[in-house]
Amino acid sequence: MSLASTNLAIDPARLWDTIMDTARIGATAKGGIKRLTLTDLDAEVRRWFIAACEAVGCTITIDDMGTIFARRSGRDNSLPPIAIGSHLDTQPTGGKYDGIIGVLSGLELLRTLRDAGYETTHPIEVINWTNEEGSRFAPAMLASGVFAGVFTKEWAYARADRDGLTFGNELTRIGFVGPEPVGQHPLAAHFEVHIEQGPILEAQDTVIGVVTGVQGMRWYEVTVTGTDSHAGSTPMTLRRDALLATARMIEAVNTIALAHAPLAVGTVGLIEARPNSRNVIPGETFFTVEFRHPDDALLAVMEAALYTAFDRISVASDVEHVVTCIWNSPAVHFDEDCIKAVRSAAVHAGLSHRDIVSGAGHDSAYIAAVAPTSMIFVPCLKGISHNELESAEPAHVAAGAQVLLQAVLAMDALLTERLGA
Numbered sequence: 001m002s003l004a005s006t007n008l009a010i011d012p013a014r015l016w017d018t019i020m021d022t023a024r025i026g027a028t029a030k031g032g033i034k035r036l037t038l039t040d041l042d043a044e045v046r047r048w049f050i051a052a053c054e055a056v057g058c059t060i061t062i063d064d065m066g067t068i069f070a071r072r073s074g075r076d077n078s079l080p081p082i083a084i085g086s087h088l089d090t091q092p093t094g095g096k097y098d099g100i101i102g103v104l105s106g107l108e109l110l111r112t113l114r115d116a117g118y119e120t121t122h123p124i125e126v127i128n129w130t131n132e133e134g135s136r137f138a139p140a141m142l143a144s145g146v147f148a149g150v151f152t153k154e155w156a157y158a159r160a161d162r163d164g165l166t167f168g169n170e171l172t173r174i175g176f177v178g179p180e181p182v183g184q185h186p187l188a189a190h191f192e193v194h195i196e197q198g199p200i201l202e203a204q205d206t207v208i209g210v211v212t213g214v215q216g217m218r219w220y221e222v223t224v225t226g227t228d229s230h231a232g233s234t235p236m237t238l239r240r241d242a243l244l245a246t247a248r249m250i251e252a253v254n255t256i257a258l259a260h261a262p263l264a265v266g267t268v269g270l271i272e273a274r275p276n277s278r279n280v281i282p283g284e285t286f287f288t289v290e291f292r293h294p295d296d297a298l299l300a301v302m303e304a305a306l307y308t309a310f311d312r313i314s315v316a317s318d319v320e321h322v323v324t325c326i327w328n329s330p331a332v333h334f335d336e337d338c339i340k341a342v343r344s345a346a347v348h349a350g351l352s353h354r355d356i357v358s359g360a361g362h363d364s365a366y367i368a369a370v371a372p373t374s375m376i377f378v379p380c381l382k383g384i385s386h387n388e389l390e391s392a393e394p395a396h397v398a399a400g401a402q403v404l405l406q407a408v409l410a411m412d413a414l415l416t417e418r419l420g421a
């Protein structure tokens with residue numbers, strides 16, 4: 001993998017200032033960001049992103065899932081672009097870095113090329129994928145999933161948040177239903193910089209994660225039905241307590257994940273009890289379950305164990321339940337050329353690095369199905385993410401962007417070489 005113009009370097013201070021500046025959009029008192037997808041705050045950061053990319057000479061395309069493509073021309077604009085993608089939406093208690101450093105490292109790459117007057121052969125595009133987080137509208141990676149043909153646009157538009165608002169109506173409300181049919185947008189390659197969101201790089205004092213793939217993920221929605229009744233006058237033996245049954249099911253999720261440790265993880269992240277009144281035995285609950293593991297076959301084993309355990313608990317608790325798998329994202333292995341481009345760039349920059357599989361989901365997991373893809377991880381403090389305390393070192397963020405720059409230039413050179421072959 002030959003490295004193209006290797007003296008090009010990003011501007012660490014400019015990148016850091018841009019990250020801190022945009023963090024004010026949705027800033028929380030604890031130092032994080034709450035910028036849920038398709039809210040007015042998401043719309044505000046989208047408009048900021050478009051203006052910033054137009055200021056470096058990009059043209060903007062928006063598809064009908066709201067994904068924004070900021071394009072810098074190359075020598076041969078008939079070629080599909082080399083893309084840098086990630087997301088600007090956050091979790092409700094999100095941090096300043098998850099997704100954001102990926103998009104803003106792409107902007108810094110554009111600024112660096114503009115300052116140097118450097119022209120790539122391929123066009124370069126920086127992409128803001130809509131609804132990566134899946135917190136408001138499940139599942140995660142929704143727009144990149146539609147782009148890759150995993151979900152239909154109609155199914156995505158009908159996804160509703162817990163207040164019953166739909167993705168399609170909210171996308172229309174914020175004015176980001178773009179003219180380009182989703183998926184009609186070939187990419188020559190896709191790179192994504194992201195914080196690891198786990199403890200490995202920091203624990204091993206390693207600056208760059210050469211991401212070789214993403215583990216498998218499955219999301220479930222569960223409704224448990226018992227009987228609302230008086231907390232004071234209903235004997236313990238006559239109760240059909242949906243929340244008690246749910247507590248037993250949550251314990252079962254944890255037990256199943258631990259049975260396949262250390263690679264398996266299982267989480268119940270969202271729970272609603274109804275009528276949610278302190279002196280009424282809960283007659284109904286809604287909750288979510290997710291399992292993740294690098295091996296899809298083991299995910300299937302965990303899923304079977306879940307169904308068996310929930311059936312047993314329902315009978316024992318005299319309640320009914322319905323469990324639906326709403327999302328199954330298989331394990332993904334990234335493209336070897338893209339992986340090599342990232343690794344060579346880390347070596348060239350003299351940065352400590354190691355191969356790593358992503359525990360978190362990313363848009364790259366879906367884009368890998370339609371374009372050569374890989375990712376670049378940088379450490380975050382104690383591996384904490386999806387938390388307002390999420391934190392990263394300026395030097396590490398700069399290192400990720402520098403590796404991104406060199407990986408993109410190396411890929412441009414490699415693909416151009418092959419064109420001439």
Ligand code: HGY
Nearest residue numbers: 132133134140360361
């Ligand atoms: O859930 C995930 O792994 C990602 O952060 N959306």
Ligand code: MN
Nearest residue numbers: 098099132362
């Ligand atoms: Mn992310």
Ligand code: MN
Nearest residue numbers: 091098133386
């Ligand atoms: Mn996230």
